[in-house]
Amino acid sequence: MGTVEVEQTALPGIGLRHEFTTRSGRRVGVVSHRTGRRDLVIYDRDDPDRACEAVKLNDEEADVLCELLGAPRIVQRLNDLHREVEGLVSVQLPVLAGTPYAGRTMGDARVRSRTGASIVAVVRSGQVFASPGPDFGLAADDVIVVVGSPESTSAVADILTNG
Numbered sequence: 001m002g003t004v005e006v007e008q009t010a011l012p013g014i015g016l017r018h019e020f021t022t023r024s025g026r027r028v029g030v031v032s033h034r035t036g037r038r039d040l041v042i043y044d045r046d047d048p049d050r051a052c053e054a055v056k057l058n059d060e061e062a063d064v065l066c067e068l069l070g071a072p073r074i075v076q077r078l079n080d081l082h083r084e085v086e087g088l089v090s091v092q093l094p095v096l097a098g099t100p101y102a103g104r105t106m107g108d109a110r111v112r113s114r115t116g117a118s119i120v121a122v123v124r125s126g127q128v129f130a131s132p133g134p135d136f137g138l139a140a141d142d143v144i145v146v147v148g149s150p151e152s153t154s155a156v157a158d159i160l161t162n163g
Helices: 059-084 111-115 150-162
Strands: 007-011 015-021 027-033 038-043 051-057 089-094 118-124 127-130 143-148
Touching (some): 051 059, 111 118
Antiparallel strands (some): 089 143
């Protein structure tokens, strides 16, 4: 897998621009304004200094775009990790209504200290929360992504079901 080089340019009075070139030769950039707004910019294939498309994104829209682009990457990284580390598995465990941890924090479950497995993400209504901390509140219908040995991930499933 190659490395994508990101160029950073200060834009006086505006903010920062980060750009990279795709494998197919297209220039893509993000302008981060000092106001917090971000512009997703696609540059003209024939004139890399001219934007052919710019989409203004507010914080919420930028977060959604990150999640849409990031969620498949998390799964891909986990799959890559599985190939590298023998015996490592990831499982997706639902938090069912009425289970002991629906409505409680992840810290209450003490998954890592009790099993050795790691919760690497929580998926809620299609939104991915990567690396959630112990104060992250779990809700019914969440799906927890757990990484560990087959035994430790099975123990997590037991904790989520029985407490």
